[in-house]
Each structure stands twice: as C-alpha cells, then as structure tokens.
Amino acid sequence: MALEGKVAVVTGAAQGLGKGFSEILLKNGAKVALLDVAEVAGKSLKESLDEQYGPDRTLFIPCDVQSQQQFKAAIQKTVETFGQLDIFCNNAGIINEVDWEKAVSVNLMGVVRGTYLALEHMNKLSGGQGGVIVNIASIAGLGPLLSVPVYTATKHGVVGFTRAMADASKESGYGIRFNLICPTFVQTDILNALQSPAILGQFSNLEDSTKKLMEQHGILDVSQVTEAFLQLVLDETKDGAALMVLSKGSQYSTFPSII
C-alpha cells in the first residue's frame, strides 16, 4: 500500500508510540487524524507537526476511546475533513491493576469499539474502500508479564480479537487487512506505571522482578517499533500477522494450529 494521499486514524497519538506511528505515516505521505484524551499534549503535537508538514495534513481530535459517542464523532470528522479512511491504528493503552476495569475498558473494549467504528467507513461490503487496521498489543499479549495480570489479559484479548477479525474479513470480503504489533518494553511514559505502587496495587512486590525482565529483554526506542508498524501497513501480503518487536530485531509470531 503506497501512503501518498491515504488517510489514517491513530488513537493515543499525543505522545509515545502513537506519536511515532503518526509521524512515520506523515513522513510517508499520509494524512493523519490524531486522537487522544490528552488535549494539551495533542494540541501541542499538532502545532509542531503543522510547522513540518503544513496545517492540512493532520487533525487533532480530543477523544476518549471509552466513549462510543466521542469515538464515532472523531472518525466521522476525519472522514468529513479528509474524504476517506484507509489506515486505522488502535494504539491507546494504559496499565492499571488497581482500577483494572478501566484497563479492560481502554485496552480491550477501546480496540473493539475502534475496529467496529472503522469498519463502518472502510468495509467494502458497506461502500468503503478497504484498507488496513493495525492493533497495538504487546509481547505481553503472547506471554505473561507477572506484575500486570489484567494488562496481560487485555493484550491477549487484542491478539485473539485481531486474528479472528482477520479471518472474518478474508472470509466475508471486507477488503481490510488486520495486523498486530507486539513490542517488548519501549522507552515511553507507560513504563513508569511498572514502578508505581498506586498502579500495581497487590502486585507491587513484583516491581523488582519486572525490572530484571526489563534488563533481560532490553528497552527499545520508539523508532524501532515504528519501522515494524510501517512494514505491516505497507506489506499487502501481511494479514492476521503478529509482529514481535524485540531487542534482537522483529520476527513474526507463530501460533498453534489446532484445526
């Protein structure tokens, strides 16, 4: 998929990985709607991107992925402004083992909500032009991260949902590819949560074990993950793929085949 003239939505775009995904899409010619609950950071990012790419290449839309009404309106505004929707990245995510219902709501329900809303515009069966949806899981969507069981569960959920949607799309003819990014630890603000008793709650005693895991796995730069993301957007042969981004490089996950 060539990106010149394509239109993308990225959730959780104000900072961290979402900002990186938005920037690599812009560099490659796409227009990007930046959705985030963080209004100050989102507006400030839009201002700096305007200087680099001009004001017509991005939109910042305040949006909490937990709100059906805000999310639907944000996607509607994107399509009204840019005329189409080709690439959708469900990236917004949090760690919170105390308010674990919020973690499920943002990380899993937000991804399902975003995917279904995107389908309303992208699905070839309902007049869309197809495209690609990339959901941001984690290596903790393929194996356990001991200090954050609910975060681990939500990311496993994102992996299962995305793979099932890829199969549903192929079988039904939506014309949409569905792929996953599963990074190990990346240098962003979310890592602070792994050292916060207020966020880890009953698992706070496992902070040091997590630190050891970080030392073993290493901590990636955002740019290493954005390159992997671009690969999944551009490569038309990748559908239902889960790309692990590790210190030793990127590799596609294999899954047990039962049927």
Ligand SMILES: NC(=O)c1ccc[n+]([C@@H]2O[C@H](COP(=O)([O-])OP(=O)(O)OC[C@H]3O[C@@H](n4cnc5c(N)ncnc54)[C@H](O)[C@@H]3O)[C@@H](O)[C@H]2O)c1
């Ligand atoms: N950094 C890592 O180590 C790592 C590793 C694997 C996967 N991930 C995943 O990458 C994604 C991005 O995380 P990050 O590392 O950039 O973290 P981050 O905390 O830097 O950024 C998360 C962004 O999501 C936004 N956000 C949070 N709740 C939201 C909501 N309800 N609605 C809309 N936006 C919301 C935040 O405002 C923030 O801008 C997450 O899904 C995370 O689970 C991160």
Ligand SMILES: CC[C@@H](O)/C=C/C=C\C[C@@H](O)/C=C/C=C/C=C\[C@@H](O)CCCC(=O)O
């Ligand atoms: C916010 C941080 C979070 O998203 C990142 C977590 C990173 C690591 C957690 C670690 O405990 C999970 C490991 C999961 C492994 C799963 C599958 C393996 O088969 C992957 C193999 C990778 C390899 O070949 O080295």
